[in-house]
Amino acid sequence: MAEISLVDVSKRFGVVEAVRGLSLSIADGEFVALLGPTGAGKTTTLRLIAGLERPERGRVIIRGQDVTEKVPAERDVAFVFQQYSLYPHLTVYDNLAFPLRSPARRMDEGFIRRRVQQVAELLHIAQKLGNRATTLSGGEMQRVAIGRALVREPAVYLMDEPLSSLDAKLRAELRLELKRIQRELGTTILYVTHDQIEAMTMADRIGVMSEGMLVQLGTPREIYERPRSAYVASRLGTPSINLVPAELLADDLMPPEVRTVGLRTEHIRICSTEHAGPRARVHWVEHLGDQNHVHLTLDTHSLVILADPAQDLKAGDQVSLEFMQPLYFDQAGNRIAAVGARA
Amino acid sequence: MADIKLEFVAKTFGTFAAVRGVNFTVDHGSFFVILGPSGCGKTTTLRMIAGLELPTSGRILLADEDVTALPASARDIAFVFQLFALYPHMNVRQNIGFPLRCQNYSRAQINKAVEEAARLLQIDHLLDRRVGGLSGGDRQRVALGRAIVRRPKAFLMDEPLGALDSEFRRLMCGELRDLHDRINATLVYITHDQLEAMAMADRIAIMNQGRIEQIGTPQQIYDRPKTMFVADFIGAPPMSFLGVQTALRRGDRIIQVDGAPVEIPEMFEDRAEGPFVLGVRPENVSFADSSRLRGRVIGAEYLGTTQIVTVTTANGQIKARLPSGNPVQIGETVGLKFRPDRLSLFDAANGQVLSTELSAGGHDG
Numbered sequence: 001m002a003e004i005s006l007v008d009v010s011k012r013f014g015v016v017e018a019v020r021g022l023s024l025s026i027a028d029g030e031f032v033a034l035l036g037p038t039g040a041g042k043t044t045t046l047r048l049i050a051g052l053e054r055p056e057r058g059r060v061i062i063r064g065q066d067v068t069e070k071v072p073a074e075r076d077v078a079f080v081f082q083q084y085s086l087y088p089h090l091t092v093y094d095n096l097a098f099p100l101r102s103p104a105r106r107m108d109e110g111f112i113r114r115r116v117q118q119v120a121e122l123l124h125i126a127q128k129l130g131n132r133a134t135t136l137s138g139g140e141m142q143r144v145a146i147g148r149a150l151v152r153e154p155a156v157y158l159m160d161e162p163l164s165s166l167d168a169k170l171r172a173e174l175r176l177e178l179k180r181i182q183r184e185l186g187t188t189i190l191y192v193t194h195d196q197i198e199a200m201t202m203a204d205r206i207g208v209m210s211e212g213m214l215v216q217l218g219t220p221r222e223i224y225e226r227p228r229s230a231y232v233a234s235r236l237g238t239p240s241i242n243l244v245p246a247e248l249l250a251d252d253l254m255p256p257e258v259r260t261v262g263l264r265t266e267h268i269r270i271c272s273t274e275h276a277g278p279r280a281r282v283h284w285v286e287h288l289g290d291q292n293h294v295h296l297t298l299d300t301h302s303l304v305i306l307a308d309p310a311q312d313l314k315a316g317d318q319v320s321l322e323f324m325q326p327l328y329f330d331q332a333g334n335r336i337a338a339v340g341a342r343a
Numbered sequence: 344m345a346d347i348k349l350e351f352v353a354k355t356f357g358t359f360a361a362v363r364g365v366n367f368t369v370d371h372g373s374f375f376v377i378l379g380p381s382g383c384g385k386t387t388t389l390r391m392i393a394g395l396e397l398p399t400s401g402r403i404l405l406a407d408e409d410v411t412a413l414p415a416s417a418r419d420i421a422f423v424f425q426l427f428a429l430y431p432h433m434n435v436r437q438n439i440g441f442p443l444r445c446q447n448y449s450r451a452q453i454n455k456a457v458e459e460a461a462r463l464l465q466i467d468h469l470l471d472r473r474v475g476g477l478s479g480g481d482r483q484r485v486a487l488g489r490a491i492v493r494r495p496k497a498f499l500m501d502e503p504l505g506a507l508d509s510e511f512r513r514l515m516c517g518e519l520r521d522l523h524d525r526i527n528a529t530l531v532y533i534t535h536d537q538l539e540a541m542a543m544a545d546r547i548a549i550m551n552q553g554r555i556e557q558i559g560t561p562q563q564i565y566d567r568p569k570t571m572f573v574a575d576f577i578g579a580p581p582m583s584f585l586g587v588q589t590a591l592r593r594g595d596r597i598i599q600v601d602g603a604p605v606e607i608p609e610m611f612e613d614r615a616e617g618p619f620v621l622g623v624r625p626e627n628v629s630f631a632d633s634s635r636l637r638g639r640v641i642g643a644e645y646l647g648t649t650q651i652v653t654v655t656t657a658n659g660q661i662k663a664r665l666p667s668g669n670p671v672q673i674g675e676t677v678g679l680k681f682r683p684d685r686l687s688l689f690d691a692a693n694g695q696v697l698s699t700e701l702s703a704g705g706h707d708g
Contacts, residue, residue, distance in 0.1 A: 037510060038479075138381065167380060167535045168579060194510065201644045224647040237647045266648050266666065287562045288541045291626065291664075306648060 003028045003155050003188045004049060009058030011044055018044040019055070020212040026156065029186040031179070033199040035235060036209035042192040045209075046158045049190065051075050063155050073104065076155040080162045084145035086133040093129040096120065096147050119147045122181055139170040146178070156188045163198065175201055196236050200224070208232050230333040233262050239293050239304040241327070242268070248278075248299060253338040254328060262327035265305040269322040270294075270313070282317040296321075346371050347392060347497060347529065352401035353553075354387050361387040363553035364401070369497075369531055374523050376540040377533045379550035380576070385533045386501060388550070392531060393422045393499050406496060421495040423503050429474045429485055435461070436470040439488040446493075460492040463525050483507075483515055487522060497529040504539060516542045537577050541565070549573050565624075567702050568687060571694035574622050580651055582622045585658040586691065590616035598688075601657045603635035606683035608700035618691035621658075625651060627682035628663035634678030643671045654679065 004026040011019040019041045026032050034042040047053040049060055051072035059068045067075050078099075086095050096116045100107045120126040123143045128136065133144065142162065149157055163171045163178075179202045182189055193199055199206045200220040207217045208231075216228045220236075227233035233241045242263040246254065249261050271277065280298040285307060292307035298321065307313065328336050347369040354362040362384040369375040377385040390396040392403060394415035403411045410418050429438050440457045448456070461467040464484045469477065474485060490498060504512045504519075520543045523530055534540055540547050541561045548558045549572075557569040568574035574582040587600050595610040600621060607621070638654035638661060650667045653660060654677060661679060665671070688697040696702045 168537060169380070169576070169581070172579065197646065200646055220645055220647075264648060266668075286542070287565060288538060 003030075003063060004190065005059075005061040006045070006049070007059045007061065009045075009048055009055045009060065011041075011048060011053055011055050017212050019048065021058070022212070022214050023058075024207060024214060024217065026188060026190055029188055031182050031189045031191065031202055031204045032207060033191045033193055033203035033205075034207045034209055034214075035193060035196060035199040037194055039211075040209040041212040042194075042209055043160055044212075046079075046160055046190065046192050049075075049156070050077050050079050050158055052079075078149035078152050078154045078157050080146055080149045080157065080159040082161040082164055084141045084165075086141055086144055086148075088132070088134045090133060091129065092120070092125060092131050092133060092136070092144055095133055095144055096129075096151055099148055099152050115151050119150045122150070122184070123147050123177070138166055139174065142166060142170075142174065143177075150181070150185075150187075156190055159189060159191045161193055161195075162191075164193070164195070171198075178202060196238070200236065208235050226335075227262075227327065228335055230260055230262060230329045230335070233327060233329075233335070237264055238291070239265055239306060242303045242305075243329075244298075244301050244303070246328075248301065249323060249326065251323075251326070255336055255338070257330050257336065258328040259331045260329040260333070262329060263303065263323055264327075267324045267326060268303065268305050269324065270305075270308070270311060271320045271322055273318050273320050275320040275322065277320045277322050280319055280321050282313050282315055282319065284315045285313060346404070346406060347375075347531065348402075348404040348407075349388070349392070350402040350404070352388070352391060352398045352403060354384075354391060354396060355399045360553055362391070362398075365550075365553075365555055367548055367555065367558055369529060370545075371529055372527045373545040374520065374530045374532065374543055376544035376547045377531065377550055378535070378537060378540040378547050378576075380535055383550040384553040385550050389499050389501055389531060389533050392497075393420055394418050395422075419496040421490050421493055421498050423487075423490045423498060423500045429482060429489075431475055434471055434473050435466065435477075435485050435488075438474055438485050439470075439492050442489060442493050456492050456494075457488075460488045463491065463522065464488050479511060480514065480518075484518070487519070491522070491526060491528070494526075497531065500530065500532045502534050502536075503532075505534070505536075512536075512539065513542070519543060537579070541577075549576060551576075566685070567696075567704070568622070569696050569702070571620065571622070571689050574687060574689075578624060580625055580662045582624050582687070583628075583659065583661045584689075585621045585623070585656065585661070587619050587621055587658060588616070589619060590614065591619070591688075591697070596683075600636055603637075605636060605681060605686075607686050607688065608684055608702075610688075611698040611700065611703050614690075614697065619697070620689040620691050622687040622689060623661065623681045624685065625662045625664035627685045628661060629665070629680045629682075630663070630669075630677045631680035632678050634680045636679045637676055638679055640671055640673055640675050640677060643673065 006022055006024045009019060009022045034045060036042050048055055051070060059066055062076055093116055097112050100112045120129055125140060125143050163174050175198055205217060206220055206223050207214050210231055216223060216232045224236045230243055243260050246258045246261055278298055280296040283295040283297045286293040293304050294307045294313055296303040328338060330336050349365055349367055352365045365388060377388060379385050387396060391398050394413060402409055405418060436457055439460055440453045443453045443456055461470055464487060466481060466484045469481060474482060504515050516539055544561055546558060546560055547564050549556045551572050557564060557573045565577055585600055587598060589599060591610050591614040593610055593613050597604045598607050638656035640652060641655050642653040644651040645667055649664050652663045652665055652671050688699060
């Protein structure tokens, strides 16, 4: 059953169309990530579901109920913001208990104690319950902020880049924890991010957004392997997909309307120059933290691919290239199938 | 010559030792990054170079002149905070020229300097535009222009790209590095983001708890970490560690891990029996049925091109970066093979690297 549905929702701010005719359904227990650059409309979408913004058009449905006209407090959602905002004068326990103590809910303290304890254990902060919020590290504070959403059991958790203010190491840890918690509790999460790694590793489905529109919705593998457009293809993958003009490749399978060819790093093989195929020169080898990238010059174009640790390439080397399973895009950037292949 | 030299520089706040005796030299014209987690002392170090903090002990030299006790205004250094703060009511030319106007340069001098800075940043066609209508990238370039227009001896930057989204940050890293090369500036840059450090630096100093753990080129730091802290801080995912209990002799090329022989770089020192740690980076792990080193797959993260597979063994957890086409079953038992020449060995007691063919190779700065 769908927990959340957006039906043809639009929202504009002055002349800017922030969200344009967006429809999206999220199933019970599903983790959906909205991925896109700054200004794509991700956060506005989240705020429309929370009731922090009112759409000009379209409907917001939560658990079968049309909530388009309802204020945030009447909607069964919990929001986790990018910047954790804890009450500095309260302990971790009281910060976590706060949402349950709201006068609208009136829960008894025994229930609250059990619930806070349970969530604290889930987030590995049970030993910090007596600490003041200000004495915690950044990662612990963000866990408390997530915990404050988790103590409630809403229809959906709306998370707006909750990990982006943390350093890389902590982000990687919390990414795994958040996914574990979501799986254990079977919660429904709509998660906004511009980080493709977060989207790919946590989401059941990714919605790729561009200029207020949802341009593709699918599993990480679908989005990566069968992108609908060159734009979507360039959202996922590190190094990003190489987009080169069609003239550069002579290929029997290429339909005539192809203008741009997309080559992912795993679709380019570097061979010695005895091998027939396009010749390229190694421009430089870039050492990044997690991988090494080889920058190649092919004709006047540059290609970036992942270095094979077993292949020792250096700047100036001549190589021959072999291309496998390229993606084809037409003039408008939409993907078209290879001759005789499934789109 | 604008070398920056720090000699035994330390800074204490009350009872807290923020920086504990730091030594390094930033060569003229080089891009030097201080990398470390929050609270490691990197910002304090930078503020001492700028003259915003006075060291408790030690000396700071700028182009061979002792500037330890000089105030910030007497050091010819530009400190760049967040890059995107522009004056919205001024046009590009006025924004870039602002630092010179404050110092009462003549109109002609200012115009000349602004135009040169704009040319270096390839924004000379935008000089008379208002900053409000500019794209994000151009706004960043204007902010950079304001930093370089004075042509100081050195630039100090404190996480200038921290507020940007990851994709844009990557783009600005490239531009900042290009700009550095064009103006041949001496630049000290601090960040907690290893990707920024790896993408831009000539040399990186990794700090931890007020001390420098290692200084070297990005590749030295990545391939030949001197401590377990460095090995663990760099890389995403970081280096995996396996605990081993053994004695090691000079010339050894094999180490026993849970009864399985594992090939290692040649040992350059003798070590009595003790607990050691074998470190392996994810891209140097592969699966091989024939290997006697076994583990159980407990997780796989799909990343498109590659996947990160987590394997538990009797000696610790290993992360492997494998092509995403390789089928991997959670729960299956696999044999593990490591690329021998890329393995690091550490003393488990103090986290320091052992001397081997790998760790002793290359020269750290």
